Amino acid sequence: MGLLLPKIVDMVPAVAQLDPPGQPGLAPYPSAPSGDGRSPYRPYPQYPPYPPVTPDPGMNGFAVASLVLGIIGGVLLSVIFGIVALVQMRTRPYRGKGLAIAGLVLSGVWVLGLAALIVVAIASGADRDPAGELTGGGSVSARQLRPGDCVNDLEDSDNVLSLPAVPCAQPHEGEVFAAFALSERDWPGEGQVLEKADQGCHDRFESYAPTADFESLELFVLYPTQRAWMRGDHNVTCVAMDPAGKSTGSLRG
Incomplete structure (x- = not known):
């Protein structure tokens, strides 16, 4: 028994030195925020907010109608619908501006073609004298x-x-x-x-x-x-x- 006691005594300092308070080199867990409002925790980085999502209003129906009528020769309605479509696109991001412009261009082509036919018809008309007799073919x-x-x-x-x-x-x-x-x-x-x-x-x-x-x-x-x-x-x-x-x-x- 006399030989065992020194070994037990020698072990006590070793156990006591496992986690001595204030031991240099050991980092304690961060404590709660102090009374002055400062916190030891680092804040998370701030990410920029997502940009607002603008809903797509889709294709403008007046623009489509203007193009179709411009193709088949509905000049008056094609011009009206084309203008309405372009006016609406100033306030809302509709798609179809090119269709509306194409409808207006086609309507102009129809008008020019009809004008040319009228001019040709007038130029090719038969001539009459004051009595109504034909003087030319x-x-x-x-x-x-x-x-x-x-x-x-x-x-x-x-x-x-x-x-x-x-x-x-x-x-x-x-x-x-x-x-x-x-x-x-x-x-x-x-x-x-x-x-x-x-x-x-x-x-x-x-x-x-x-x-x-x-x-x-x-x-x-x-x-x-x-x-x-x-x-x-x-x-x-x-x-x-x-x-x-x-x-x-x-x-x-």
């Missing part, structure tokens, strides 16, 4: 043909809008000898319209060309379709054709 509306006009390109068609007219001294296929309007108010049917038009032309030929032989000629009749009738066009135009081909001079001699 040109296109004449079917409703504006007059007795004494000579015409070409007479072909069967359901929609004859105009014919090339020339003075009768020039080679021509037919000569207009009568123009009148049917008296019926309601649409009588295509068969009745053609029958009345044919009879009216026969009745008026002799007064136009008393010395001409009507039986040796062919009759070409311009008469209104049902659609034209509903628009108020009841006019009939009678044209006498030489079956031998083009001729010169008038049937009136």
Whole structure:
């Protein structure tokens, strides 16, 4: 027993030195904030806030409509919708600005094209003297043909809008000898319209060309379709054709 005691005593200082208070080199856990408000803890770094998310309003419907109408020739609506779309895009970030501009450009192209056609039609129109006689060749509306006009390109068609007219001294296929309007108010049917038009032309030929032989000629009749009738066009135009081909001079001699 006398030998064991020194060993026990020697161990006590070793155990006591495991964690002596205030031992240099050992870092204690941080304590709670002190009374002056300072904290030993380091603050977390501050991250910038996320930018606000702006909702996408999508494609502007007026811009799409402007483009479609510009393609098919709806000039007036295309221009209106295109302007509305561009105005809306000033206040909201709609997509489709290029479509709206394209619709406006196409509408301008349509307008220029129509203007060019009108100019060409006016320039190519037939000339008349003060008495109404043709003095030069040109296109004449079917409703504006007059007795004494000579015409070409007479072909069967359901929609004859105009014919090339020339003075009768020039080679021509037919000569207009009568123009009148049917008296019926309601649409009588295509068969009745053609029958009345044919009879009216026969009745008026002799007064136009008393010395001409009507039986040796062919009759070409311009008469209104049902659609034209509903628009108020009841006019009939009678044209006498030489079956031998083009001729010169008038049937009136």
